[in-house]
Amino acid sequence: GQNIDQPTEMTATEGAIVQINCTYQTSGFNGLFWYQQHAGEAPTFLSYNVLDGLEEKGRFSSFLSRSKGYSYLLLKELQMKDSASYLCALSNYQLIWGAGTKLIIKP
């Protein structure tokens, strides 16, 4: 199977750092995506990891460890606009999605 697990909800403080984890059980995949989805809006692409390691894009970084079966999305210097759901997805011939993590940012 390709079960993908993410925490349902997380809360963090404006200006802080938060790490959103994504664990999976699968026999193989091409890469792992992270998408951001604000309430009532389209999911939008954040990152794509193919190789193990950390990919940094400004305040957001994504990490993949194939041997350990997990990925995380790291958000730094949190802003109120980062309040959203964060979806991870594995790619093979189609995308397999986690249920998403709702991130709540408090002042």
Next chain:
Amino acid sequence: ETGVTQTPRHLVMGMTNKKSLKCEQHLGHNAMYWYKQSAKKPLELMFVYSLEERVENNSVPSRFSPECPNSSHLFLHLHTLQPEDSALYLCASSQDWAETNYGYTFGSGTRLTVV
């Protein structure tokens, strides 16, 4: 206009109604998708079209009927829906079906409420 556009944004329908959701993409992509998104659940893939041919149908009830007249347009025809069909319906497109390394581009969705 660029990206993926879905209409309507919101739809309330009775169980005996017939309605259609529309999706249009201006990205030159060859594959289009319908997803159902329910609270706290993973995105559920409903249908996939590649170059106007349906390539996936994931055991979706027949009360949902897709139509893809060309590679830029996708419809989801709805009839005799049930309250449990209430959800956000997302359309997406990608360069090619089964080539997922570039991800999908999503529309903003139609929030459907069945009463």
